[in-house]
Amino acid sequence: MKHMEQLIHKIEQSFYKGFIDQDRAVPTQFKPKLLTNKTHENVLSTLLQELKTCKTFTFSVAFITEGGLATLKTMLYDLKLKGIKGRILTSTFLNFNQPKMFIELLKLENVEVRLTGIKGFHSKGYIFEHQDYYSLIVGSSNLTDSALKANYEWNMFLTSLENGEVINHFKRQFEDAWYEAIPLTKEWITNYKQSYVLKPFIKQITANALDINVQYLTNALADSLAVQPNKMQTAALEQIKNLRASGAKKGLIISATGTGKTYLSAFDVRNFAPKKMLFVVHREQILKKALQDYQKILGGPENDFGILSGNSKDTDAKYLFATVQTISSQRYLLQFKKNEFDYILIDEAHRAGANTYQAILNYFEPRFLLGMTATPERTDNYNTYELFDYNIAYEIRLQAALEEDMLCPFHYFGVTEYEKDGELIDDTSKLQFLVSDERIKHIIEKINYYGYSGEKVRGLIFCRSKEETHALSTALNLRGLKTMALTGDHSQAEREAAIKKLERSELEYILTVDIFNEGIDIPYLNQIIMLRQTQSSIIFIQQLGRGLRKHDSKEYVTVIDFIGNYKNNYLIPIALSGDQTMNKDNIRRKTVNTNYIQGVSTINFEEIAKKRIFAAIDEKKLNLSSVRFLRSKYTDLKYRLGKVPTLLDFIKYNSLDPEVIFENSPNYHAFLAKMKETVPVLSCYELAILTMFSLELMNGKRIHEIILLNQLLKTGAVSKMDYIRLLEQSGTYSDDETLISVENYLTLDFFVTTAREKYGSIPIIMLQNDTYYFNNELEASLQKSQYKSMLADILSCAYEKNKQYNITQPFTLYKKYSRKDICRLLNWDRNEEGTLNGGRIKMNSCPILVNYHKAQDDDSEVKYMDEFLSAEIFKWCSTKNRSITAKDIAPIVNSHALNIAVHLFVKKHNGEGKDFYYLGKVIVDSNSAQNAELIDKGKSYSVATMNMLLENPVQHDIYHYLVEE
Template identity: 75%
Template sequence: MEQLIRKIESSLYKGFIDQNKPVSAQFKPKLLTNKNHESVLSTLLQELKTCNTFTFSVAFITEGGLATLKTMLYDLKLKGIKGRILTSTFLNFNQPKMFKELLKLENIEVRLTGEKGFHSKGYIFEHTDYYSLIVGSSNLTDSALKANYEWNVFLTSLENGEIINHFKNQFEDAWNAAIPLTEEWINSYNQHFELQPFIKQLTGNTFQINEKYLTNQLAESLSVQPNKMQSVALQQIKELRETGANKGLIISATGTGKTYLSAFDVRNFAPKKMLFVVHREQILKKAMQDYRKILGGNEDDYGILSGNSKAVDAKYLFATIQTLSRDQYLQEFTKDHFDYVLVDEVHKAGADSYLKVMNYFEPEFLLGMTATPERTDGFNIYELFDYNIAYEIRLQAALEEDMLCPFHYFGVTDFEKDGEIVDDATELRNLVSNERVRHIIEKINYYGHSGDQVKGLMFCSSKEEAKNLSISLNNAGLKTTALTGDNTQDEREDAIQKLEKGRLEYILTVDIFNEGIDIPFLNQIVMLRQTQSSIIFIQQLGRGLRKHDSKEYVTIIDFIGNYKNNYLIPIALSGDQSMNKDNVRRRTVNTDYIQGVSTINFEEIAKKKIFDAINNTNLSTLKTLKDAYLEVKNRLGRIPTLFDFIEQNSLDPEVIVGYSENYYKFLVKMKEEIPSLSDYEQAILTMISKEFLNGKRMHEVILIQELLKEQAISKESYLAKLNDYGTYVDEATIQSVENIFALNFFVQNDVKKYGGKAIIELINGTYQFNEELQESLRDSNFSSYLEDIVKCAYIKKEKYEKSIPFTLYEKYSRRDVCRLFNWEKNEEGTLNGGRIKNGTCPIFVNYHKNEEDSDTNYLDEFLSNDLFQWCSTKNRTVMAKDINPIIHSTENGVDVHLFVKKHNGEGKDFYYLGPVNVESESASNQQIEDAGVQYGVVTMNMVLESPVQYDIYHYLVEE
């Protein structure tokens, strides 16, 4: 307790007296504004995760606000953590359905205050020895917690603090005077709840005029205008045509208005005849309606060519590919009959029917549109359009531009029985068992939906599951139907109409609704199958992302079982195609990358299933890498460089190098016909790729870059270049750089692999490549490989600090640490635990040791997010010659740095958690057991200079 008091006292001093005081920032008062990557929501979740109980006093609550917390509240319920919420009916903001959502929270007691003008916004969390408090402007709404510019103060207090007691007393007074929330109260409130038709409640704390109401009133006098994305796209299409191009490709996320965009461009182009090609008649009719809104004109100007209509003379013809591709219809048109041809869902254009039509017509301009141009069959969509990407906007950018309906994604645990969770081998009878049906209903009810009535789409793993599960759900009281490829188009349209009118609650399907269908009123998407590809995942999620007046957001409920492809979920949600395992883990741990008010939430057990899949899966198989390689090559129309993969948000160059040692070898494996390189040239490529591509230290990269420009550079000029770049410069680092290029740093096997002789030499104060390398660099092909690595390293460096060797929360191997600490030799093979060398001491910790790692129960443990108990290796005492100096490192001026990884499944790299100060008085001799034998170890407490940020901390600590 005394230590806690000191921490809070020093944090308050830093927060209220001197911001420059060098103390722990764990309890520092701070302002939460939803800016600079620290949202109110992330702090709220952090406090909930670690509290013993909590109390909210908030005037306004929305369903979206509750949705952001539901996964955390569910996990807290499993741990027995309870809380209280006090709210009101002030200004009739809180809607009846929101109160019903509150009643679903079994571990939350809710009361309603009758306090006049109740407008409080406070969140209190009781921890084991202290309280934390968030108070300010944020109500419990998704906008206020994540998107709006808010002002909230975060404070920490001991139980006897006056401020916390004042808040607690005020709350208790209001709580005791309030009435409990009940079903009966909600029914009564619902009867009196009225909302004027021209007022729309926002998810924040204010009101605005209802756009729908005004639009309905003014529709007669207003014409449809392009949105922001469409305006930019139209300009880019115009500029593309001005270059003489007669083809263009639009890549635009589902729901962003591709059809309207194409209609606006047709209006600009003003063709005499236009053809719009789709693959389904249902889409065709909707497209024609949208075009009439934009283009106007007589009804006779528009016609359909499909199985049921043959209006071939129409000015604006909308045709299904199935009908148009038949010779009897295609031959009715001359090749130049249409000035302008549009092909929707053009990623299907590899099919013979599409190619037949596209090769036949010769319009003045051909426009293709798709949300997902990626293909796995090797067909090059981009080539069809002469590699002209007229415009591109993907999911993340579309969310940021507020073009799509926000979503709240919930990764939930699939049904578990007798310790076994649903996997890809689960029999159908278990997938549709009464127990699983109850589990599904429990989850879809708990996570809910926006709007008055659920209008959901469930994706199943097979036709049989869809049909049988629909029957089981109906027997349980739901209104559902199953649609598969066996159903006719009329049956599909009938089911969609029933869903819209409320006569159905869910449509269960396999994959016929993945794309090419517009159901904007959907407010819940349920995924009951494993993720087979990130493309299909986004297609299915995208079914609910169209905006609609009946919903504020769409709920995505993803049932996560024991599926080997679970790692695809964070890849799909983030759009990170790097195949870098650390990136994928980070996208699972921290989901702040999602834009706007949308959120991504994983139940703890479901999250562990994803981590298991990441650890147990090889993300860099030949097939995975080849598919990604061909995608980039097809998009560019040439052999890509490593840097191209970065620009195209594709494979991480480090993954490529990890697979093939260097890019030349990778291209050979891709069976590209390229100029050959000598064995020595390949060795140099391997060395520079393996050691410097990662950008963790730029000193070597800058020297290579300068020598690629000129054959030699003086040491003085080199040091000036380093200073210009803004990195740290000291003699030890420069000696380390020289030592590495002389290959003196490396073990013998690496020396041989890297060519066996010094790469860069310092002669008379001047650096230069060795003679053999200088000769090789006269070949522009070889030098281009090196230049490519240098470009990649500069981009990679952006996530690392320039002015210091290590960056908090980035990952480093033992080899990296030896190099960045300027050690003369790479000692990674013998570097276990901790070792003092040259005034520095790295501490390496494998936090969760699996049985195969060790039978020994070591005592490494986080005592808090800024206090770590370190355990030495076996057979050590406090007086051991390699332990005692670490104990007294602070007084001896030794810099101790902590590196931690969750377990060996993460590979060789450790998270850098920063400098630590060893509390020498905490060091003590302990005993551990290994195979029944007792061994002596030493434990000591290490105080981190920077408390570990909560997402990394909980990831490392949790089993």
């Protein structure tokens, strides 16, 4: 009864804030809100959140698309495993819903679907029944991927108890319509198909009837004019033009697969107007397609265009398209003068380090050389950038291309691999297990469930070996699928024939292992299936990119990734997000929250598959800061820049997180030495200061020290008054306690003895006559410009990192902090991380630190009874041998009355490392405090427990990540 009273009170308070006074400080868990898709909380993320926690759900939506269903399929699958069922009411209003969409609805085993005959049925409502309340989304969003994620929509989110009038009104309306509706069946779909066929055509004719003459004239005019560049190509052409104007003779275009690199290059050739041009590719089928594209852009006589390959020798053509294998041979290469071609293009330029390409590049002397690639980063340690004089003419990666609507949207599904008797598919699984009847059945079930866009499936399946490719193809064919295995053993003619069969739907799938990662154009692909572990984020994106070209036969691409017990699973969120920081926490966040993907595309993980990714990230043997990992990232950036990168370069070019470097190296000077770079000789004290800046300031968690040190580097001295003025100008706080904390930190008084010795023992700054200075030894070292630049580089990184923090207060919601960070940011005079456990009151603040999931097999971890009761209420358990009247517990119980600020920090488990998520300030419910009993290793201990109300309910993705095991 008490729980229900509390729930009623919270809903009343939330509605007061939502409808009467927005400034009222009340709990916001049930606050009414408007969902527009213009914030991080779009309609889809809210809908998924409600589904995740509901007992049952009810949708009443007029229009549904396959793409809209696709965004929910993973969640609905997980709900099926939990026994959660729902209902969907829809219709055939305006003939919008396609027959194939209804087929997809029938696949949802835990969803009952009915069709209403209500005239003008146009509702858009989603009802979720939870344990003690209902939630409702109602407004403008139908169940389409655009309406749920991309369009500008207005939807109201409301919460109600079961007896609320509004929710009951919605339920009655739904039940009345549901009672009159008919069930969705295969027979109904068959009949609907027959009546549906002509309607779209008739509708189209009607809509276009008045415009037909205008359309005819428009088409005729378009045919008479050359193809024009799109927005991306226009920007790229301008940059290439500027590059040449600067005197550059080489340039590199980095452009995601499917964004029109070939058309772009043709437009630039048209601008350049060469007397003779050479286009070099590594496969003949690409060559023919490139020639056709160039003819569309350049026009002119057909004999201006020629091919130099094994079967064609048009060496006199003005625009010559050649395979690298043919033109690199001495027999043909020497037929041309060195300056024969004034414009040369290298397709798939990341291959240009091969001897065949090098023969071409070393021989010819064009006026301009252009390289094109989607993935300049190489796994073979070759510097692609150097070949093009480090001139990046234009760059657009996957995320940006999706945002610009240049690619076909995709729905990625990370699904669970086959498991039998506890045995999972892993890196060492034998072929017999991979092609067992049970696994084949599992694969087919997943493929059918997640489906594809379009009338017929045309898919690529990537396997792990030639043996598996052939065996799987045979096994799938025996079960009625039309597939073919293709490997490097097949000829070019056999590959082209298979692709033609796929296009004509004589094949449904091509299975492959070592081809089709790149350099192949199959725009009608609508399904990509990954039956292998992710070995490289580069290869992952190359394979994903096979389906991203737009085509009239599809609205989106389905990507199904079977996630087994692979050690490299952590690469999946890295590849999908493009986050190359190698920061484990960033990788976790990109797995939990996938809103970074642009447009209507979505990333979805089945719950078990997601846990396998977390397990790979938390694996003790996974050291992303090892020399092996870091060398690769360092080399990529060095190759790109053509110089030794600064730390700021790593941030600027979205590369390695500099903090990861310092996990195994005390400073960048030491790291560069490991990379075999020439480094300046530094004194022990100079290295100590470099280490202190690197380990303590780089994270940017407080801007105060950064501002002071940066000003001292510029001017050598700064008055306290000017320092305060600088703080105020930056927008941060400047109270006396914080200023003293900054001084303690930079005089090293804050640190324990071992840390002070590590950082040089003497104060870094001095305060004399209300003016700050560097100590004399450091001041002398700063006369060395190279050393000063090293320190300035660290502070520049710290500034950049600080941009992700709220500088108006010590802590930022959902950022991670170590015990030492907490001591420092609460202005404690000393670092007390060694004894900071549970909760501690000092300087009128109390940090509560919680390791939420204790390892069951680790006897060293006490299984405290900490628990989230909801996203808004946390039940805290004290350390052992405590009661609610203990001198260190009683003030926490009464913290609200005593005006003590209580801060909650939680980490999922010790496998995450030392840092905790900051979940905000909490108000302790003193009435909930009680003494309890804790059993640890068979012994009984007294503990105190109490409920804490969070000022801000935990963001749903973080909440579920922390709570779920």
